[in-house]
Amino acid sequence: MIIGKVISKVVSTRKHESLQGHKFLVIQPCYGKSDEYFVAADNIGAGEGELVLVTFGDAAQHALTRQAPIDAIVVGIIDQEPNIGKN
Secondary structure, three states: EEEEEEEEEEEEOOOOHOOOOEEEEEEEEOOOOOOEEEEEEEEOOOOOEEEEEEOOOOOHHHHHOOOOOOOOEEEOOOOOOOOOOOO
16 A cells, blocks of 8 residues: 555546446655656545555455456545654
């Protein structure tokens, strides 16, 4: 899992039928290589500018209510930024 910031949403007029109903967000990791953005599914209602907790791979499938080709999903919205590496 990683902590990331929601940068924007992805708008798609056509997608695989198993992806219908999923919202997709562009996420910027907060720690490590923060210039490498990725797309994550979101079923909990995260919005732009929010910090989120994202899980990947097989663990992402456990967060889905139905099977879909998703390898990253938002599993939490962070209320308070962690104090990591700050003095």
